Amino acid sequence: MIEIRGHHLLCAVTFVGRGYSRRFERDYRRVIARMNDNEEMVIVGGPDAICASVKDCAGSHCHEERIVARDRAALAAISALTGRMLTVGSRIMPHDVFTARHRAAFRDGTIRAACADCQWSDLCDRIAADGFQTTLLDRR
Numbered sequence: 001m002i003e004i005r006g007h008h009l010l011c012a013v014t015f016v017g018r019g020y021s022r023r024f025e026r027d028y029r030r031v032i033a034r035m036n037d038n039e040e041m042v043i044v045g046g047p048d049a050i051c052a053s054v055k056d057c058a059g060s061h062c063h064e065e066r067i068v069a070r071d072r073a074a075l076a077a078i079s080a081l082t083g084r085m086l087t088v089g090s091r092i093m094p095h096d097v098f099t100a101r102h103r104a105a106f107r108d109g110t111i112r113a114a115c116a117d118c119q120w121s122d123l124c125d126r127i128a129a130d131g132f133q134t135t136l137l138d139r140r
């Protein structure tokens with residue numbers, strides 16, 4: 001079971017395997033591989049499988065309220081898109097979430113209110129505009 005926080009349902013579709021520390025990249029790649037294998041996910045309310053290697057580091061933002069608010073915004077937007085209410089404790093299959101519709105909504109901004117104050121937003125904009133061609137999560 002993959003523990004995943006709300007806004008990482010957005011971030012996962014733009015991860016290209018770099019841009020973070022080596023350890024973080026390695027762990028992130030492992031989570032993406034598990035998603036590609038369609039391992040079940042459970043929504044958590046704080047640090048998740050992607051955060052695992054950095055959540056206790058000095059300066060980590062994993063526990064900050066603004067990041068938890070980002071989770072809430074992402075879950076609200078994805079719930080509205082899919083018609084399925086996603087909250088902490090919800091269980092979902094990666095292949096049911098990371099669809100062409102999800103990517104289209106990411107690209108047109110429909111589900112990206114959570115990204116408003118994120119330092120990576122321009123990078124994610126470019127990755128989406130390029131059709132997610134370089135990302136590691138399988139495109140379905």
Ligand code: SF4
Pocket residue numbers: 007010011012014114115118119120121122124
């Ligand atoms: S802009 Fe930030 S929060 Fe949004 S998908 Fe990219 S990395 Fe994640």
